[in-house]
Amino acid sequence: MLADFGYGILVVAFLTSVYSVGAAFYGHFEKKQKWVESARLAMQLTFPLLSLAALDLLYLLATNDFNVSFVYEVTSRDMPLYLRLTAWWGGQAGSLLFWSWLMSAFATAVTLRNWDRDREFLPWVVIVSSVTMAFFIGLNVMPFFEENPFARFWASTLDGSVNAYTFQPANSVAFPTPDMVATFDGNGLNPLLRHPGMIIHPPMLYLGFVSFVIPFAFAIAALVTGRTDDRWIRITRRWTLIAWLFLSLGLVLGGRWAYDVLGWGGYWGWDPVEIAAFMPWLTGTAFLHSVMIQEKRGMLKHWNMILIILTYALIIFGTFLTRSGVLSSVHAFAQSNIGPAFFGFIGITFVTSISLLIWRWADLSSEAQMDSMLSREALFLLNNLLFIGILVVCFWGVIFPLISELFTGQKVTVGPPFYERATGPLFAGLVILMGIAPLSAWGHSTIKTLGRALWKPLIVTILVTIAFVAFAFTNREVINDYFPYAIIGFFAVAMTAFITLYEFWRAARARSRAQKENFFISLWRLAGRNRRRYGGYTIHLAVVLMAIGIIGIEMFQTETQVSMSRGQKIEFSGYTIEFKDFYSFKYEDNRWVNRAEMNIYRDGQFLTMLAPRYDVYPDGQPMTIAGVRSTMIDDLYIILVNWEQGSADLAPFKIYHNPLVNWLWLGSYLFIVGTLIAAWPDKDPESLPARVRGKQTPVYQSTSAD
Amino acid sequence: MSQSPKMKFMVGGLLILAAVIYLIVSSTTASAQYFLTVDELKAKGNSIANRDLRVSGAVLGETIEYDPNTLTLKFVIAHVPGETAQIDDEGGLAEVLHQAVIDPSRQKLTVIYVGAKPDLLRNEAQAIMTGKLDENGVFHADELLLKCPTRYEEAVPEQSGPAGN
Numbered sequence: 121m122l123a124d125f126g127y128g129i130l131v132v133a134f135l136t137s138v139y140s141v142g143a144a145f146y147g148h149f150e151k152k153q154k155w156v157e158s159a160r161l162a163m164q165l166t167f168p169l170l171s172l173a174a175l176d177l178l179y180l181l182a183t184n185d186f187n188v189s190f191v192y193e194v195t196s197r198d199m200p201l202y203l204r205l206t207a208w209w210g211g212q213a214g215s216l217l218f219w220s221w222l223m224s225a226f227a228t229a230v231t232l233r234n235w236d237r238d239r240e241f242l243p244w245v246v247i248v249s250s251v252t253m254a255f256f257i258g259l260n261v262m263p264f265f266e267e268n269p270f271a272r273f274w275a276s277t278l279d280g281s282v283n284a285y286t287f288q289p290a291n292s293v294a295f296p297t298p299d300m301v302a303t304f305d306g307n308g309l310n311p312l313l314r315h316p317g318m319i320i321h322p323p324m325l326y327l328g329f330v331s332f333v334i335p336f337a338f339a340i341a342a343l344v345t346g347r348t349d350d351r352w353i354r355i356t357r358r359w360t361l362i363a364w365l366f367l368s369l370g371l372v373l374g375g376r377w378a379y380d381v382l383g384w385g386g387y388w389g390w391d392p393v394e395i396a397a398f399m400p401w402l403t404g405t406a407f408l409h410s411v412m413i414q415e416k417r418g419m420l421k422h423w424n425m426i427l428i429i430l431t432y433a434l435i436i437f438g439t440f441l442t443r444s445g446v447l448s449s450v451h452a453f454a455q456s457n458i459g460p461a462f463f464g465f466i467g468i469t470f471v472t473s474i475s476l477l478i479w480r481w482a483d484l485s486s487e488a489q490m491d492s493m494l495s496r497e498a499l500f501l502l503n504n505l506l507f508i509g510i511l512v513v514c515f516w517g518v519i520f521p522l523i524s525e526l527f528t529g530q531k532v533t534v535g536p537p538f539y540e541r542a543t544g545p546l547f548a549g550l551v552i553l554m555g556i557a558p559l560s561a562w563g564h565s566t567i568k569t570l571g572r573a574l575w576k577p578l579i580v581t582i583l584v585t586i587a588f589v590a591f592a593f594t595n596r597e598v599i600n601d602y603f604p605y606a607i608i609g610f611f612a613v614a615m616t617a618f619i620t621l622y623e624f625w626r627a628a629r630a631r632s633r634a635q636k637e638n639f640f641i642s643l644w645r646l647a648g649r650n651r652r653r654y655g656g657y658t659i660h661l662a663v664v665l666m667a668i669g670i671i672g673i674e675m676f677q678t679e680t681q682v683s684m685s686r687g688q689k690i691e692f693s694g695y696t697i698e699f700k701d702f703y704s705f706k707y708e709d710n711r712w713v714n715r716a717e718m719n720i721y722r723d724g725q726f727l728t729m730l731a732p733r734y735d736v737y738p739d740g741q742p743m744t745i746a747g748v749r750s751t752m753i754d755d756l757y758i759i760l761v762n763w764e765q766g767s768a769d770l771a772p773f774k775i776y777h778n779p780l781v782n783w784l785w786l787g788s789y790l791f792i793v794g795t796l797i798a799a800w801p802d803k804d805p806e807s808l809p810a811r812v813r814g815k816q817t818p819v820y821q822s823t824s825a826d
Numbered sequence: 827m828s829q830s831p832k833m834k835f836m837v838g839g840l841l842i843l844a845a846v847i848y849l850i851v852s853s854t855t856a857s858a859q860y861f862l863t864v865d866e867l868k869a870k871g872n873s874i875a876n877r878d879l880r881v882s883g884a885v886l887g888e889t890i891e892y893d894p895n896t897l898t899l900k901f902v903i904a905h906v907p908g909e910t911a912q913i914d915d916e917g918g919l920a921e922v923l924h925q926a927v928i929d930p931s932r933q934k935l936t937v938i939y940v941g942a943k944p945d946l947l948r949n950e951a952q953a954i955m956t957g958k959l960d961e962n963g964v965f966h967a968d969e970l971l972l973k974c975p976t977r978y979e980e981a982v983p984e985q986s987g988p989a990g991n
């Protein structure tokens with residue numbers, strides 16, 4: 121049986137990773153390199169093993185083998201093949217396997233590199249990776265957790281009850297029975313998840329989560345071996361950047377999916393699941409910045425360790441929380457057996473890491489002192505404090521109901537207004553720092569030196585802000601309660617954008633004069649020579665664009681709810697919206713489609729037709745698909761709300777006007793570009809693969825022999 | 827200034843810490859929502875009028891009134907216990923909601939919500955609302971979430987078809 125084979129492979133993979141941990145420990149303490157090498161090979165073996173298990177599961181999903189309970193839970197016969205395959209991460213058991221599989225791929229990739237200079241790190245990187253992997257495979261393998269993706273249905277011959285078990289219980293037969301197999305159908309994936317955004321959003325998030333394990337593994341290796349210089353940071357710099365890119369993309373894609381599918385006119389609702397994915401991003405971003413201080417100035421070594429340890433803990437926590445899925449309630453965790461296991465694992469790894477850090481505390485002291493409040497390192501430290509401030513706000517919001525219940529006996533919750541209010545000023549501070557910090561010098565900066573680089577962009581910013589306020593006063597309908605905050609927000613965003621653009625322009629112009637090149641060639645070569653700096657600037661510009669979108673939708677969104685009869689027209693935010701027609705029909709996959717056609721006019725001119733839909737799937741699950749007209753200025757977002765049979769002439773609509781939201785998505789494209797620039801491999805011989813370096817050696821020897 | 831750099835950084839750090847604490851405390855007090863049961867809400871009476879609240883209860887199916895022209899929805903909820911442990915003791919959420927609806931002695935609360943009628947609004951659904959209580963004891967909901975425990979998909983197929991007969 122394929123399902124039993126898959127489970128067997130998982131058991132072997134689990135034992136292999138446990139062996140890898142043991143062999144690495146033994147090899148390290150007995151000083152036997154052979155055992156360390158064996159541990160590395162064992163860890164690499166988990167990749168083909170888990171790939172085989174994954175292929176097995178994919179085959180079961182593709183062939184509708186509903187005897188397997190996981191296949192039954194996440195697929196059904198009416199789902200197209202690509203959805204049946206991507207249902208791999210549509211349920212908990214499968215996504216745990218997906219996690220382990222990614223972990224084994226990354227651990228293999230990182231241990232394929234040449235280790236000559238860093239041999240003492242190897243056993244510890246193997247141990248951390250294999251322990252993490254063993255935990256996740258263990259959840260799949262141990263029948264107690266009930267997360268085996270290969271568990272099968274068995275019908276009891278005594279009372280006819282059907283249950284999923286890894287091993288056949290006594291007095292039972294396989295279910296569905298042979299006469300049922302041809303017609304028996306699975307539960308199917310929740311229609312809300314049958315969306316391209318939902319297909320790539322979880323893997324992106326997981327890629328980000330899993331790849332952050334690698335820098336953590338190196339950090340622990342550095343702590344244990346006492347090699348507390350910045351070597352571990354240099355080795356993992358690109359890993360961290362790529363991990364961060366995936367995590368960021370995962371978050372943005374999740375927002376885009378919510379905007380397109382959930383039909384509430386927003387992209388981010390501050391619910392605990394979103395926050396769980398956001399928290400490691402905060403510590404990860406702080407980490408990316410503060411490691412630069414360690415590289416340049418040998419400072420903040422304790423802090424960097426704390427950040428990467430926190431990130432790892434938050435990633436495991438995030439995997440646990442996000443896995444519960446969009447639709448389950450907090451209540452569902454209690455019923456899952458894996459909750460205590462996750463908390464136990466987080467607790468043990470966290471305490472162990474912190475103990476190691478305390479043990480090495482004295483070795484991690486700073487090599488320099490911070491003495492200027494405006495130096496680059498001081499501003500980076502401030503940036504870190506702001507990120508941690510946001511983290512604390514998020515964490516407080518999540519645990520506040522528990523705390524208040526504990527102390528007052530009264531359950532008190534905080535919603536989106538709490539997060540917006542508390543994090544808003546911190547985000548604004550970060551945007552301003554993003555502009556100013558790159559101008560300051562390492563070691564020492566004064567108001568004077570900063571002012572010289574600042575005053576020109578600052579004047580442009582003030583002019584633009586005045587123009588914005590003037591525009592608002594001529595179009596008074598945009599002025600709302602948030603308006604003063606919006607001015608501050610736009611000021612911060614504009615300042616950072618102009619400073620960053622001015623930096624690009626100044627450097628490129630200086631180079632084009634000196635080298636007598638075309639300005640754009642200079643810009644290109646400049647970015648190529650100093651990818652980290654200009655990649656970083658590009659990311660900052662991208663964040664500014666995203667901030668414009670966020671300010672637009674958060675502070676200027678307007679909405680209305682209205683019942684319209686066919687042919688009726690309404691005015692909303694400068695648009696004329698006409699409810700023109702309505703269709704209700706059955707689609708080929710048996711879902712019932714309700715489709716309204718709305719003509720959109722502006723100043724009497726026909727712009728477009730929008731078709732908001734309300735689809736009802738055979739199992740009764742509805743799905744709201746907004747009709748959206750999207751431009752760089754605003755989105756007109758129309759939802760057909762909960763349309764009920766029998767009133768085709770009168771339909772309820774919810775209409776949103778979302779100014780500038782497109783800049784959020786545009787910014788995320790630039791974000792990818794910037795991160796790729798920053799992470800692009802340069803010709804530093806250390807980062808070349810070993811075999812290329814190996815080839816260079818003979819050449820060097822032959823010339824020296826001459 | 828004669829202060830040592832370390833001192834300056836300590837002061838700067840403390841200022842940021844104070845700012846973050848201030849933001850958290852003030853935002854918490856400004857936007858905290860009390861999560862109450864119908865009994866707790868009735869016990870507090872007018873002392874909590876016009877405060878942001880979260881209330882949950884069981885929907886009484888026959889009380890649902892909906893005017894599609896004005897999108898005004900009106901219904902009555904009955905008290906259900908708030909403690910997860912107590913709900914589990916009394917046989918799970920579905921059973922607790924059922925008991926609440928058939929028990930005439932339960933405290934009741936009238937709710938008004940402006941918006942389209944959600945599909946899940948039906949007899950014995952759990953309604954979780956955010957909003958304010960007015961002087962007449964009517965709850966005006968800004969947000970309406972519904973849970974129907976019976977709709978939760980079972981991980982195990984129901985025994986039906988040939989094998990069950």
